[in-house]
Amino acid sequence: MTVQISRSPGADQASANGVYCYGITWATAAPPRGEGVGGKVVAAVRDGELAALTSPVESTKVRAKRRDLLNHSEVLAAALERGTVLPLRFGVVFENEAALVEGFLRSRQEELAALLRKFEGKVELTVRAQYEENAILAEIVQANPRIAQLREQTRGGQDAATYPLRAELGERVADELQRRTERDRKALLDRLSPLAVDTEVDRERIEHQALRASFLVKRRDVTAFDDVMDELAGTHAGRIRFKYVGPLAPHSFVSVTPLESR
Amino acid sequence: MAIATHGTASNYLQRAPSPSGLADVVDLILDKGLVIDAYVRIAVIGIELITIDARIVIASVDTYLRFAEAVNRLDLTQTEAAGLKELRDGSDGNGGDGKSKGMVEGAKEAFSSDDRKKEDAGRG
Structure with a gap:
């Protein structure tokens, strides 16, 4: 960019x-x-x-x-x-x-x-949730017999013979990771958005990123938001790492009418 | 800026009152915030700010092969053991973002030519 x-x-x-x-x-x-x-x-x-x-x-x-x-x-x-x-x-x-x-x-x-x-009386809180690579990949292998099988078939072989299998393995892993990302993102937003007046979710697909979002939260609700963040970090301990920043000025939520449209 | 972690899952929750690094600041103040119409903004800083984000996922065979390699490298028994140890000890040994770096390093930074050499050298 x-x-x-x-x-x-x-x-x-x-x-x-x-x-x-x-x-x-x-x-x-x-x-x-x-x-x-x-x-x-x-x-x-x-x-x-x-x-x-x-x-x-x-x-x-x-x-x-x-x-x-x-x-x-x-x-x-x-x-x-x-x-x-x-x-x-x-x-x-x-x-x-x-x-x-x-x-x-x-x-x-x-x-x-x-x-x-x-x-x-409102502040912005930003949340970034990033998968732990080894943990999420292990989850995927353990939950998908076909992926586990392909993994066994391609381990130790980076040659041309295993190329089609490696490509299939990678594609399946990528698809599964995307499915998990969507599921986890929804689950996280379902817990956090109800505490916010407004939510802005970044839809850009960043590798291993489960969620990047900004929440406009009433100052008096920040403590409740903190508690939910603690709860989520506990629920996902070992598989998702959270970075939680704020309170900030409402960077993601301000805008003025463009001059041309007035 | 002080970074506090708290709660039972403190290993996995990094809480900061304000952006702690340049990448976070760039996200916040270059991409977001009030923009004033060009007509009113009579002059703007004469710089080219470039942000590099190497982590954007692109569906391609190269990406798939990279995923395949990462899955093949995985030691499933070790992953489970390490996960449990972390939970038990309440420490991951580095207390930071180090572990979250994946197959592609999370390299996002902003610089303006000469500034970068000078200041990055000093700060690492």
Whole structure:
């Protein structure tokens, strides 16, 4: 996957007053702190009931470093600890403060305020469930006589004679793995989704990945979600490894109306 | 960032309050979040960010042969013994993601040319 962020005409011109934007909060939220992109201090730019979390950039041609990506994420995490925040995608720079205020905060005031209200008291939790390769393959061999038989017939032989059998074995294993993935994914979602206001499931087929999903959860339900995660890790101990991250700003759930369709 | 594991199946549940690695951060802030219209976003960082994801499953004979090889390598008696030992001891010996790496290493990273050499060398 290649992500190319294109530059609009004029972006090459140096702009000493560039404003990098991380996210939107209520104007009443506690002031931001910490380091942002390029190590610059993060500050709030307020207009009406909204505030944008920003830091200065000297040029609109900024090179993103590893540290910058991590800082973007940390600025949003810190903001979430102090209230509701609408996270922006990495890499948004306004030409100057006036462009941010007039071109975004003010012109989108109602829409942004409605989004902040919508996400009030809710956080994103992400869950990634990855099969333990040896465990899941062993399950598959033990549950399928034909696969076990093919395995016996092809063990120790990587030559041309066993090629058709190896191809059949692999295809059967791949199909079975896909069936188990669908079954496990459904079982996991059946337990987790009822605790969430909204669920976003990544449908991309990643090897050995049983589930990758984001859940929008009320803050007061996070503990219950934790408990279900513990239960699921127990149920699947030895065969599925879970990575559970949050609470996060609602990255997977925010969107604004595209300008063209307004 | 502190990573806490808890509960009875702590070996298999890694809990973190925020993304702990660059790959997770990239997933979150490059692919997701509010996007502002091109007309309003008057200037965007002049970089090409490339994410490599080697783990996407493609149905092909090559994939099948790789699966066949993995199944053939499997020592079924050992797998069962190891699984039981882990449950009993409550430790898998590495306490991390190491075991979840499969036939294809989970290599997902983001870089912007010179940044990569410089910083990856320092962090491993």
